[in-house]
Amino acid sequence: MAIPDLTHPGAVKYAVLVDVGYLYAAAGEVLLGAKERREYRVAADELIKTLQRHAEERLPGELLRVYWYDAARDRVPTVDQRVIAALPMVKVRLGNLNARGQQKGVDAQIRTDLEALARHRAVTDAVLVAGDEDMVPAVEAAQAYGVRVHLWGVEPPYGTNQAERLVWESDTVEVLSAEFIRPYFSRAAVIPAPPQAPSPAQVFAGRTATKPVVRPPQTGVTKLGPSRPRVEEVGEHVAQKWILTRGRDNIRDLLPGPILPTVIDTELLIEAEKELGHSLRPYPEARVWLRDGFWARVYREFDIGVGISSK
Structure with a gap:
């Protein structure tokens, strides 16, 4: 398969695949020092639009869609997830969230979609916002079909928050600065303790x-x-x-x-x-x-x- 000429926008078709668990956790840590999602609020709709514009600047071509991989208890979407699912050009994929708050099945969905997009030649390029080494086999499979994989990460407070091998295997790597994502994250308001029942x-x-x-x-x-x-x-x-x-x-x-x-x-x-x-x-x-x-x-x-x- 011939490599597309990036100087001709019509030759490029790309998808943006976002591991929300990684994105939120990394951003919450660097911006707010937060360890759990309930500690902060995210203007997800505006964040997605910004990611779309950023991808358009980097890959002047046609966006297939944004894949938004998240998790919910029993796969019942939350309020925020329902709002995101209604956005144009956005596909919400939900894994399961167990009793300990751990995501299950999300990585598998990302790998399956990335490989399928590449195998069916639906895209020439894929932007992957993730950090887990489990993504490496999918990246290698997509590249075998001729798809370029562009890895985006969130600026870490120190060290790194992405697997070294995932960084190696990707075709390009970009770190989104804390200032880039700061407008979309804010500390969650604390709900005051309930007042005593009046007589x-x-x-x-x-x-x-x-x-x-x-x-x-x-x-x-x-x-x-x-x-x-x-x-x-x-x-x-x-x-x-x-x-x-x-x-x-x-x-x-x-x-x-x-x-x-x-x-x-x-x-x-x-x-x-x-x-x-x-x-x-x-x-x-x-x-x-x-x-x-x-x-x-x-x-x-x-x-x-x-x-x-x-x-």
């Missing part, structure tokens, strides 16, 4: 002191829609189901709220409409009530003070 006297005293909320008359369209108590009930029910099926850790990623990522907000709407048996889209107030019910259940789950509304 009945305090609860009723607070209610007495609170002025009643005077709401404007509802329009005729809203009157034809579902009732507020019913919609809030459905919102709480969806939240309860998600806590049970997706896990408390995944729902915790939504905090502190009350704004939901667009993808998650759409999922909430769809599930609520299924339960109600009709659409809520003509009723803007009903969507607000739905979010109120959802957050009421989530805040109770994590013992966060009441009174927070999405309005």
Whole structure:
């Protein structure tokens, strides 16, 4: 197979394969001294766009897609993973996350995809963001089919965070500086300890002191829609189901709220409409009530003070 001429962009077609476990761990360590993912937040969508632009500068050709390899408990995607999966030109691949927080099956997925892309000549070049020596056989297999492999790593705080043999076998090697990735990582906000439960006297005293909320008359369209108590009930029910099926850790990623990522907000709407048996889209107030019910259940789950509304 002839080696493509990089001076002609049309001759180059590439994919970007990202081992998220390596990328996040290496970045968390050099930027924040963090050892666990829950210690920091990542603006993954912006980070992916930046990686795409960086690859375009290095490989002036056609991007096939970005492969985003991560892990989740029982392979149930987290909130962040669902948002990433909705991005254009991005394919999320999930391995399993065991009880000790260890990723299982991720390396195998990367190796399988890299070899398949090369064997079917789907790409001429592959950008690999990884550090594990287990990637070496896949790199060698891809190169045997004529694909160039460009290894990217994250600047380590000291020494190296990539296997020496993986560095040797790659066609080019680049280290992404701490400053390059810094804008996308921030320390996670600490959720305050739950306040002590108020006494009945305090609860009723607070209610007495609170002025009643005077709401404007509802329009005729809203009157034809579902009732507020019913919609809030459905919102709480969806939240309860998600806590049970997706896990408390995944729902915790939504905090502190009350704004939901667009993808998650759409999922909430769809599930609520299924339960109600009709659409809520003509009723803007009903969507607000739905979010109120959802957050009421989530805040109770994590013992966060009441009174927070999405309005």
